[in-house]
Amino acid sequence: MITYTEEKVYDHIEELGKLASLHYLESHPYEDIPLNISWERFIKLEEVGILKFFAMKENNQLIGYAIFTVHYSLEYRDSLQASLSNIFIHPDKRGNGAKFILWCDEQLKKLDVQVVYHHVKARNDYGVLLKRLGYDIMNIEYSKRLDK
Numbered sequence: 001m002i003t004y005t006e007e008k009v010y011d012h013i014e015e016l017g018k019l020a021s022l023h024y025l026e027s028h029p030y031e032d033i034p035l036n037i038s039w040e041r042f043i044k045l046e047e048v049g050i051l052k053f054f055a056m057k058e059n060n061q062l063i064g065y066a067i068f069t070v071h072y073s074l075e076y077r078d079s080l081q082a083s084l085s086n087i088f089i090h091p092d093k094r095g096n097g098a099k100f101i102l103w104c105d106e107q108l109k110k111l112d113v114q115v116v117y118h119h120v121k122a123r124n125d126y127g128v129l130l131k132r133l134g135y136d137i138m139n140i141e142y143s144k145r146l147d148k
Helices: 013-027 039-047 097-110 127-132
Strands: 002-007 051-058 061-072 080-089 115-117
Touching: 002 097, 013 061, 013 080, 039 051, 051 080, 051 097, 061 097, 080 097, 097 115, 097 127
Parallel strands: 080 115
Antiparallel strands: 002 051, 051 061, 061 080
């Protein structure tokens, strides 16, 4: 049975590291920039209430996650907003993404989040799913290497 819960990053660093490595292989934008997670910063942001870690589990084993930063917008200072840092579901356990996203939305709504943003990578575009769930296209993000 698959369950969704809010958890603490520091309780799942090893499991998160394994899933993040799989995520990196699927969607890394630059092969020469290695995955090197700053667990300390994740934990500090979590301690001050800015970071929310939502877990997808099967038989108490982490099979997916969504990590959001939740804060008042710099431009709309009365609007609590959530921005997705990362979302990933183990390739063998996919098919529950819509339910997981909707569950995360409900948890964020309980915190009085007014707007939630998902940043979708071009290599792993799940925008069709987001549109089906009621999301609108708000931004298109570009990147440029400055060290090349």
